[in-house]
Amino acid sequence: SKRLEGKTVLITGASSGIGRATAFEFARTAPNNLKLILTARRIDSLKQIVAEINDEVGNGVKVLPVQLDVSKPGEVRAFLGQLPAEFNEIDVLVNNAGLVKGVAKAPEITEEDMTVMFETNVTGLINMTQAILPIMLRRNNGEGAGDIINIGSIAGREPYVGGSIYCATKAAVRSFTESLRKELIAKRIRVISIDPGQVETEFSIVRFYGDKSKADAVYAGCEPLTPEDIAEAIVFAAGRRENVVIADTLIFPNHQAAATIMHRKS
Ligand code: NDP
Ligand code: 8X3
DSSP, X not given: OGGGTTOEEEXXXXXXXXXXXXXXXXXXXXXXXXXXXXXXXXXXXXXXXXXXHHHHHGGGEEEEEEEOOTTOHHHHHHHGGGSOGGGOOOOEEEEOOOOOOOOOOGGGXXXXXXXXXXXXXXXXXXXXXXXHHHHHHHTOSSSOOEXXXXXXXXXXXXXXXXXXXXXXXHHHHHXXXXXHHHHTTTTTEEEEEEEESOBXXXXXXXXXXXXXXXXXXXXXXXXOBOHHHHHHHHHHHHTSOTTOOOOEEEEOOTTEEETTEEOOOO
């Protein structure tokens, strides 16, 4: 798409799942003149993705892998200062890094799990936004000044048993996103919410602390969304005419009607 040409796109949590697929989708959609900054904790995975993107679309897309733990405020603060100058003018921030730990009910949730979910999904996302916003605010000249695309979840709209903390973090993302859109109304910055239902990624493996069979059971009898399905929605939103804001989305696979209402094939 011509509209994305020349843009600089920063994706958090790009080493896996939706973030990884979004990197490929941006590269395929604007293969001629795009800059991608891919961040996550697993730098080796990011480097591998950079090589795969370059193999697929050539060097029209400049891809920079950066190790960044969004839950560490110091790392987020230092991040911009370490970027090469040619990647400084960020146009699109995809706040995707996030995770869920466990299915414990409130009395049993460990402090560690609670903390990592809030520090990644909520304060991490807010700290990233605060770090990048000044770049977009400086660009405010009546034209499109930038996009902030936050990955929420059905879980942020509909709390469920065994998800109190994760659901609370995604509800916090939803509130933050909506406040931000209102605060920035005069700034030509688009604040976009992409809220997926069930997507098959490493998400459930992380939820069950690496137990693949428990993770697989989540998708038994279902045909979950693929990370590419969500990547398409993210890139679609970023590629609209500047005056068009895809403010709010809820994306389910066909068998899902609510956070916990799945039609399973027996
Ligand atoms: P994955 O586990 O496949 O990907 C999560 C990504 O987040 C990884 O790249 C991981 O990278 C990164 N991440 C986790 N913690 C941190 C951190 N502290 N700092 C930086 N990066 C971090 O899951 P998904 O792709 O499914 O998840 C992406 C987003 O989508 C999340 O916000 C999730 O809540 C949301 N979502 C997922 C749904 C699903 O059903 N899968 C449904 C609705 C929303 P690394 O480990 O290398 O740091
Ligand atoms: C992930 C969707 O409902 O499985 O955000 O927690 S859910």
